[in-house]
Amino acid sequence: MRRILRCVYNPFHAAQRxxxxxxxxxxxDTTVRKLQLWRTALGVVAWGLLTYTYSTISDAGAAASDRFNQSWISVLVLICTFPVVVGVFVTSARGQLRRLYLRRALRPLGAIVALMASMSTFPLAMAPESQGVRDFIGLPGKIALGIACFWSLGFAVYGIGLALVHVFRTADIHELVPPVLATTLVCEMAILDVVNGAYAQVPPLARAAFVLGAPVSVTALSCWEIYRLRSRHGLTMRRALRPE
Structure with a gap:
């Protein structure tokens, strides 16, 4: 009961849960977890240096907004990629492992639903299309909706960061799923950056380094993570998909 109350009062604790x-x-594996955190932190630092170098102070707010939008787009791409990668993994499993992974996938799926539900409070509270709903619920409802929106802001912002670091807690399915899913995600985001012409104000060489930096670094980290899980903990894709 105490944990539930703490989640109600603290959106950051709820996001962690x-x-x-x-x-x-x-x-x-504490080494792998630390490297995942460092990967995310270095990505933020690299973006900050790029923004500071090639942007003016006047558009710093717009750049920060673009960064948040990019993180949200990454989450949306991850949500779309999740059923494909997890579906292939579960389908490739044999025997009772398939049913086991399907049950374990409920928690990552629940995390996706929770994030989308928290984000839905913002259009409900501010979108002109929702004015009829706000008029219907009256002043008490508007106050409750404002509180829910404020709570959801902390939950969603912190949750987006945790979702990217922990790849929507897909390690609950199997430890090998997060590195595969993370590699797929960054490659998709790099393709989107190229198609959308991201970082157009950056010189070509720096732009290429920045766009390719994430796929190269994350792929290298994911390969190292898979190697470490195999060498230190005996986790291999064959064992993950074939019952012993």
Whole structure:
């Protein structure tokens, strides 16, 4: 009961409970977790340096907004990629493992639903199309909606960061799913950056380095993570998909 009340009052604690993997038999490798955090932090620092170098102070707010939008787009792409990668993984499994992974996929799916539900409070509270709903619920309803919107802001912003670091807690399905899904995500985002002409104000060489930096670094980290899980913990794709 105390945990539930803490989640109600603290959106950041609720986000930790929702977006961090928590399977009882989950293999915890502190080195891998630290590198995942460093990967995210270095990405933010690299973006900040790029923005500081090639942007003016007047458009710093717009740049920050673009960064948040890019993070949200990454989450949306991850949501679309999630059923494909997880579906291939589950379908490739044999015997009772397939049913086991399907049950484990409920928690990552629940994290996706929770994030989308929290984001839905903002258009409900501010969109002109929702004015009829706000008029119907009256002043008490508007106050409750404002509180829910304020709570959802902390939950969603912190949740987006945790969702990207922990790849929507897909380690709850199997430890090998996050590195595969993360690699797929960054490659898709790089393709979107090229198609959309992102960082157009940046010189071509720096732009190429920035666009390719994430796929190269994340792929290298994911390969190293898979190698470490195999060498240190005996986790291989064959064992993950074939019952012993």
């Amino acid at each position: 929702v977006f961090r993997p928590s399977r009882p038999d989950l293999v915890e």
